[in-house]
Amino acid sequence: MPPHEHPAATDSARELIAAHGGRVTRTRVAVIEALQRSAHPLSHDEIGATLDGAGIGHDRVTLYRALDWLVEQGIAQRIAGGERAWRFEIRRDGDHRHAHFHCERCGQIVCLEDVPAAAPTLPAGFAVARAELVLHGACADCGRAGVEGKEG
Amino acid sequence: MPPHEHPAATDSARELIAAHGGRVTRTRVAVIEALQRSAHPLSHDEIGATLDGAGIGHDRVTLYRALDWLVEQGIAQRIAGGERAWRFEIRRDGDHRHAHFHCERCGQIVCLEDVPAAAPTLPAGFAVARAELVLHGACADCGRAGVEGKEG
DNA sequence: GCTTTTGATGCAACATTGTAGCATTAGATT
DNA sequence: AATCTAATGCTACAATGTTGCATCAAAAGC
Numbered sequence: 001m002p003p004h005e006h007p008a009a010t011d012s013a014r015e016l017i018a019a020h021g022g023r024v025t026r027t028r029v030a031v032i033e034a035l036q037r038s039a040h041p042l043s044h045d046e047i048g049a050t051l052d053g054a055g056i057g058h059d060r061v062t063l064y065r066a067l068d069w070l071v072e073q074g075i076a077q078r079i080a081g082g083e084r085a086w087r088f089e090i091r092r093d094g095d096h097r098h099a100h101f102h103c104e105r106c107g108q109i110v111c112l113e114d115v116p117a118a119a120p121t122l123p124a125g126f127a128v129a130r131a132e133l134v135l136h137g138a139c140a141d142c143g144r145a146g147v148e149g150k151e152g
Numbered sequence: 153m154p155p156h157e158h159p160a161a162t163d164s165a166r167e168l169i170a171a172h173g174g175r176v177t178r179t180r181v182a183v184i185e186a187l188q189r190s191a192h193p194l195s196h197d198e199i200g201a202t203l204d205g206a207g208i209g210h211d212r213v214t215l216y217r218a219l220d221w222l223v224e225q226g227i228a229q230r231i232a233g234g235e236r237a238w239r240f241e242i243r244r245d246g247d248h249r250h251a252h253f254h255c256e257r258c259g260q261i262v263c264l265e266d267v268p269a270a271a272p273t274l275p276a277g278f279a280v281a282r283a284e285l286v287l288h289g290a291c292a293d294c295g296r297a298g299v300e301g302k303e304g
Numbered sequence: 305g306c307t308t309t310t311g312a313t314g315c316a317a318c319a320t321t322g323t324a325g326c327a328t329t330a331g332a333t334t
Numbered sequence: 335a336a337t338c339t340a341a342t343g344c345t346a347c348a349a350t351g352t353t354g355c356a357t358c359a360a361a362a363g364c
Contacts, residue, residue: 080232125292140277
């Protein structure tokens with residue numbers, strides 16, 4: 001690729017991988033970019049679809065392992081969300097842990113950037129590594145369409 | 153069964169089921185009792201083991217359906233926890249939503265009765281049905297054994 | 305107490321999500 | 335280009351949950 005044409009996103013993805021001592025592969029780059037582009041956490045399946053769209057060959061296992069590695073390296077993080085499948089999102093700078101919203105209508109997970117997922121004071125002896133706060137209900141879009149009737 | 157011998161727990165389980173218009177079956181009664189007896193949320197598998205122990209025949213599907221019904225009726229509630237499998241707990245009176253702690257060492261889920269899982273103020277349009285707060289880390293038992301060395 | 309009704313069960317078969325083992329490919333290095 | 339080995343992509347499997355349908359049994363009626 002011509003050096004005057006490298007997209008910043010791709011570049012940072014490649015650098016991100018290299019900085020963690022991993023090999024820069026199509027799959028990893030594409031996964032990171034997909035996560036970076038998305039406003040909400042993506043499921044394994046959604047990421048797979050993105051790879052397909054980008055014409056990047058892969059299989060389930062490779063994708064799982066790429067995601068495992070990203071989580072392991074602290075580049076991405078897993079979210080339990082509402083359904084059975086994990087969802088993944090890029091860890092922005094700092095450890096900025098935010099809450100998530102799971103819409104029970106459209107199934108989507110939305111990041112609530114402004115709502116911190118802070119750990120409260122716990123009984124003695126408990127060591128908290130991370131807090132996960134998930135709100136379930138109807139998101140702004142679905143709520144409007146559903147609660148008020150049709151499209152009030 | 154002699155009327156002077158009915159255990160209170162069983163009785164309330166039976167009443168609970170009947171009050172919701174369901175049929176009082178061995179499986180449902182045993183599941184409710186298992187959940188009532190347990191101090192922490194139980195997985196499908198753990199509940200199944202209890203039924204086996206009680207000599208109550210069942211299969212995976214029956215148990216799943218019994219649990220589904222309990223959740224549907226608001227008698228029990230599902231917890232996503234840390235691992236893939238759901239866990240279930242009885243809903244005590246009131247909507248007393250508390251946080252849970254997932255120990256990454258022993259895998260156990262602990263109820264933090266004193267820590268409410270309250271929904272913070274959300275952007276307009278979001279309708280929150282319930283909040284799920286899960287803290288991940290090492291529980292009091294595991295933390296002591298692990299952080300301080302052997303068994304300080 | 306016996307019959308009827310239909311909710312609940314139990315079985316088989318399947319769907320989804322995630323892992324393990326291993327030969328091959330390809331990124332990084334020399 | 336040759337080398338080294340991390341990463342890939344198979345296959346096969348494990349864990350978790352669901353669907354369809356025949357059978358059983360809890361609640362209701364007689």
